[in-house]
Amino acid sequence: MFSWTKRSKRSFHAENLKRQQKPYIAPGRGWYHIYTFRLGRPEEVSLDWLPDYPGETLALVRLDIRDYASRELDTLALDFAEQIFRAFQERKKEMILRVCYDTEGKGMEREPQRIFVVQRHMQALGSLAERYADAILTVQGVFVGSWGEMHTSRFLRPDQICLLAQTWQEATHHALTLSVRKPVHLRMLAGNKPVRGLGLYDDAMFAGADHMGTFGDVPREAADWEEPWCAADEQAYLSGQDENILRGGEALAGIKLSAEAVLEELQKMQVTYLNSIYDPARMAEWKACRLPSGKSLYEEIGSRLGYRICVLCAEWKKGSLWVTLKNEGFSAVCQKTDLLLIRECDEGKEQKVQKVPYEICGLKGGQTDVAKVEIAAGEAGGEGKEEKLYLSMVRKKDGKTLPFANEGAGSRLLIGRWMVQGGLHGREKGNTD
Secondary structure (H helix, E strand, O other), X not given: OEEEEEOOEEEEEEOOOXXXXXXXXXXXOEEEOEEEXXXXXXXXXXXXXXXXXXXXXXXXXXXXXXXXOOOOOOHHHHHHHHHXXXXXXXOOOEEEEEEEOOOOOOHHHHOOOOHHHHHHHHHHHHHHHHHOHHHEEEEEXXXXXXXXXXXXXXXXXXXXXXXXXXXXXXXXXXXXXXXXXXXXXHHHHHOOOOOOOEEEEEEEEOOOOOOOOOOXXXXXXXOOOOOOOOHHHXXXXXXXXXXXXXXXXXXXXXXXXXXXXXXXXXXXXXXXEEEOOOOHHHHHHHHHOEOOOOOEHHHHHHHHOOOOEEEEEEEEEOOEEEEEEEEOXXXXXOOOXXXXXXXXXXXXXXXXXXXXXXXXXXXXXXXXXXXXXXXXXXXXXXXOOEEEEEEEEEEOOOOOEOOOOEOOOOOOEXXXXXXXXXOEEEEEOOOOO
């Protein structure tokens, strides 16, 4: 005897996915310019004439508070700071924020004489920065030192660095990533625990073996925990962290390297952002260097700073959708991000969105991996209806879309189409096939 049951058949047609060739522009990564504002001498009109660099989503915003080294920040300063934050937010430029008392290499001369004054300034600016947390990628330094770079200061003992970092994080309720100058600073703040919520800015990449003091010159076994280690051991320490550490800064003229070695070093350092005009000699060198692809080394670096997630292919097999992803960038996505599958039919009238159980932040620079997407049989968009399947990456903190590095990708990427068709399926009674 035979029994007849209704069985649905799924027909899947993958899109021909291609790698994007044009410059890759996405939030939270890439080149940046520096914009400096002196809070004691507000020039609001300057905000109406901010230069715009269309290919850059980042801006290093430097707030010079030298005029307040011996007094509290007043309403004039705080109001101007808020106008600055609002101006960059409206222009959709994510800020790398640095607050400093010096912009000319005179840190010891211009910073406050007592640490509690720095703390008071942190408390005053912290609540304001927290309100604009969605528009700030990271905060560099703890206000002190020449150029605010945590060197040439009277407040750089481990206990002082920890006190200032704690003061800032409490003032902002830990809403912002705090980046420090050296890996040893990370150890001072994290202790023996894994690094959490911290970043690293290196303003002397390629200047020399120790990046002008970013690293030490002795191996790990010959140094204490709160002392700088040689570059190889510091890199091993950073790579051993289970959370992505946001890294960026400036590349200086110094060490001569081939194009391949430069790209390899930036990959190893997992660099997300770089100054686009400094050091002029290094930038000129990179722009003059031509690669076999025809692009300049500068262009290639710009295309790979931070994350660059490309969808290589999508396949339907064994009852699931399998999506192969490659991160062609130097680093992982350093902020919590959801990977979404969007199913659409009837020309967009019907849409279903589901979160893919895949941690996109875990895809390191240079790695390829496969994400499995399960869609239950009863979740089809309707028998005989074609559904378009899209992928999208959405940053949790502000809902911004992180575009894929594929041709045709905007806020989402079409990866395929499927249709569910019904039919009668016969089997012999008692047959378990």
